[in-house]
Amino acid sequence: MDIQAYMLDLGRAARAASRQLARTDTAQKNRALLAIADALQRDSDALVTANQADLAAARDAGLEPAMLDRLTLSAAGVAQMAEGLRQIAALPDPVGEMGEFAYRPSGIQLGKMRVPLGVIGIIYEARPNVTADAAGLCLKSGNACILRGGSEAIRSNQAIAACVHEGLREAGLPEGAVQVINTTDRATVGALVTMTEFVDVIVPRGGKGLIARVSAEARVPVIKHLDGNCHVYVDVDADLVKAGRIADNAKTQRYGTCNTMETLLTHHTVAAEFLPVIAAIYLSKGVELRGCPRAQEIIGAQVKPASEDDWFTEYAAPIVALKVVDSLDEAIEHINHYGSHHTDAIVTENYTTARRFLREVDSSSVMVNASTRFADGFEYGLGAEIGISTDKIHARGPVGLHGLTSQKWVVLGDGHVRG
Amino acid sequence: MDIQAYMLDLGRAARAASRQLARTDTAQKNRALLAIADALQRDSDALVTANQADLAAARDAGLEPAMLDRLTLSAAGVAQMAEGLRQIAALPDPVGEMGEFAYRPSGIQLGKMRVPLGVIGIIYEARPNVTADAAGLCLKSGNACILRGGSEAIRSNQAIAACVHEGLREAGLPEGAVQVINTTDRATVGALVTMTEFVDVIVPRGGKGLIARVSAEARVPVIKHLDGNCHVYVDVDADLVKAGRIADNAKTQRYGTCNTMETLLTHHTVAAEFLPVIAAIYLSKGVELRGCPRAQEIIGAQVKPASEDDWFTEYAAPIVALKVVDSLDEAIEHINHYGSHHTDAIVTENYTTARRFLREVDSSSVMVNASTRFADGFEYGLGAEIGISTDKIHARGPVGLHGLTSQKWVVLGDGHVRG
Structure with missing residues (x-):
């Protein structure tokens, strides 16, 4: 032939x-x-x-x-x-x-x-x-x-x-x-x-x-479509009940999809209150925890140390990376540097913080108080989808x-x- | 270095x-x-x-x-x-x-x-x-x-x-x-x-x-941006006064621009009336005429024979190719085959003909009763332009x-x- x-x-x-x-x-x-x-x-x-x-x-x-x-x-x-x-x-x-x-x-x-x-x-x-x-x-x-x-x-x-x-x-x-x-x-x-x-x-x-x-x-x-290394950032002004629901859903609703969250970022001010709660949920569902030293300190020995590579990784598996950050700036910087420009969400009740996150996070979908799992053609009302583009040109x-x-x-x- | x-x-x-x-x-x-x-x-x-x-x-x-x-x-x-x-x-x-x-x-x-x-x-x-x-x-x-x-x-x-x-x-x-x-x-x-x-x-x-x-x-x-091989098609239902103004402007307002008309298509029914008029205008401005046998027959010896290559050519010079066509279908077919998908215009008073031309001509700008010379960023209100894309992807x-x-x-x- x-x-x-x-x-x-x-x-x-x-x-x-x-x-x-x-x-x-x-x-x-x-x-x-x-x-x-x-x-x-x-x-x-x-x-x-x-x-x-x-x-x-x-x-x-x-x-x-x-x-x-x-x-x-x-x-x-x-x-x-x-x-x-x-x-x-x-x-x-x-x-x-x-x-x-x-x-x-x-x-x-x-x-x-x-x-x-x-x-x-x-x-x-x-x-x-x-x-x-x-x-x-x-x-x-x-x-x-x-x-x-x-x-x-x-x-x-x-x-x-x-x-x-x-x-x-x-x-x-x-x-x-x-x-x-x-x-x-x-x-x-x-x-x-x-x-x-x-x-x-x-x-x-x-x-x-x-x-x-x-x-x-x-x-x-x-x-x-390259990677789907998605983030949820729990801000200092987050409603922690919403944060818990979203961080749970974004990670555990399905592990293999590209809009699944891989790294959870938490503002240091709310980390001591929030991380033990969400960690318990993850552990009850068999999700492996990998974290920065501060996350390890708060949650304890169930958290393995996260390496530099972890922040870049799309696990597509029941594994989550946990990082405590000092500010919105650090969260945005982390997402733009380690992320794949796919889908990233903030949980916050603060208007100015939400507005900055939407503008400054350079991803194909940016979200406030919603699970990253919504980023697909069906949920967006496109009917079916031929794929998800992580390019900026055209689509x-x-x-x-x-x-x-x-x-x-x-x-x-x-x-x-x-x- | x-x-x-x-x-x-x-x-x-x-x-x-x-x-x-x-x-x-x-x-x-x-x-x-x-x-x-x-x-x-x-x-x-x-x-x-x-x-x-x-x-x-x-x-x-x-x-x-x-x-x-x-x-x-x-x-x-x-x-x-x-x-x-x-x-x-x-x-x-x-x-x-x-x-x-x-x-x-x-x-x-x-x-x-x-x-x-x-x-x-x-x-x-x-x-x-x-x-x-x-x-x-x-x-x-x-x-x-x-x-x-x-x-x-x-x-x-x-x-x-x-x-x-x-x-x-x-x-x-x-x-x-x-x-x-x-x-x-x-x-x-x-x-x-x-x-x-x-x-x-x-x-x-x-x-x-x-x-x-x-x-x-x-x-x-x-x-x-590749070629700018643009067309004006003078339809059987054209207002020939408008057709004359547009065919003149599209060719002679500037010769070197990419939105300048290179080939003028004319429906055979109006060719005998229209072509001598527009030919006289072109000749008075020193525009060289190249045409199909029917255009030559109507206008006379001032028209040199057009070769197959002429239909593909962006002259960027005071030269125009003239072709007589039998139908809207032939005009659309010619434009989509020989053209560069840049800018093409029809002159017609017929609603259905205009609608078909707009839908079926596969060019970045399609026009009814307007000069191809309008296709630029300034005329379109974009301010300046970085260029004109003849691609379909993105822009x-x-x-x-x-x-x-x-x-x-x-x-x-x-x-x-x-x-």
Whole structure:
């Protein structure tokens, strides 16, 4: 198989489909989404069978349990994929949104119109549901997409792709609108991320290794998510009841998510009162405590010493780092230095302190008196999300339909010329 | 001189300054802008003298007259730079703008805040005024910048840099906020566009060669402007008086600008009436005509045959390509295929035709009954512009203060946790 030629074919088909999709009206896109959902649900047994073949091969290859878990697609998982597509169909169509029209002194009326980006390349690992989610988000936002799933999920992904193509055909849309790469050859990734003529943006979804590799090779712009090293800062003026709820929820509601808190910062004035309470909660849930010397002194021997590395670490595990700080300035400095610019929260009742935290913490989501766990596309009302961006260029934070679009300027005149 | 070490020093200083600038209030930024303007005006004679040394060296080196023209900085040019900075000071500060706050079903209140990008690298040629314009736009938008001007302008740029630094100092801002590379060594460009740790975005301003080189080498995201191959389409339902004014203005008001029309498309039904009129106007202004066979037939021997290449060409000269088309579809197809996705206009009185043109032409500015010459930052009310982007990612069209910012999500709660 000539990978370069294969990928160029995909690229050309995607570009052609993207031109058609950009003009496709909302109703037709929604028909395709619903038809794909129906096909997935109807083929549920076949999808689960394909997935079991992937799982068997993965077990033979000695994949880790966590990876097997992410790879698994149950009948309930299929139903969830279908439901996700129906939710995307129900979302407002961002394409063609117009606004901000105002007259300029020259007499022209200037506004903006939202447009698709064109062709999106998505590179992901394990989870087969990404195939349906990504296809749905790209389709609704008027973009063609080329999907490159993990090699361990290729049977599942091809089975899902068949349902996607059936739905596209039923709605009268070209199959080039959603193409799932049908080989596990890694050269396809290198080709995809360098086809600047045919691909407008790359979204890698997966571990740090994948994202680093994609970023290093890419010539196409990348919307990427690096670490989720999130913080909660309990201020001197915090309501400690709220602080306890938030620090508990941010750490323990789910350990593996990117918006989970990793380091809890506490103002020294309230540390003696607050830390023993929250430490007891964490210990009762089996969370390992690592702390600075002052946190150790207050809580006691259950706290292991935190190293410099701990402050930089996204544990994605039942471990929390505890640090006592002397001031808001020190908290902000710590977050901006050690954090990953993902999501950080302050607990405070002080207006000026809250305002400074919001302005000065350089993260994609900044919060007052709320759990970092809220930072996702569903909670933000974006419907689904294609990922969470820790970049500042283009999209920041959860990337939903709007993050997959751009805007063009619209000028309305009546024979106006420039003087 | 160790270029790598020198550039890393600039990068570190820029990153540190960017953190401070992001927190700097509007009044202090404006004080710096006005102090820079005053210093430029006061040092006008010295700036012109430095520029004359650049010009003498450029003449010795045999630079083309057009290049010498762009390089020239007169006393009036200095006054214009100063005035530009005062205009930037008068613009609203985009940093910290908040909006779109709405309650989510969970009870959190979700909105957005505008934030600087961080550190901007700008690579440009010839025109020394870019040094002051770029410094001003970056400063107002809370970004630090590293400027790499053309080697032919190094004396002028260093003289301007001295005034910028004086203004920064007077306003209590670090000199790292605006750094102008003080060597003509080309290795500085390679270093600048690959320092992903210290530079957040690169804006190349100059000829195609420069932009292609920067794009090929860059690891930092690039906001770039490629061609300006703009079109006016005179529809079957055009008001031909408006069409004449617009086609004249779009081509002849200035020949060298990127928003100048290069190809005029005319619906065949009105071609016999319209083309002789507009051709006479062009010929009276010394504009060379190149056309398709139908345009040649209608206008006559003054029209040279247009080749396939002509449709792709940004002449930036008194030359216009003329094509007769059979339909709106053919016009849209031509623009999307041969154009550069910059700025394209339709002249029509037909509502449905106008609506289709706006939606289906894939350009950063689309216009109805207005001259393409309106597509710039000043006419769009952005104040100055750092450039015009023909990309879709991040910024599209004229890039002013807002294009140099990003947005973060802001979540306001009252002890909210995720269920």
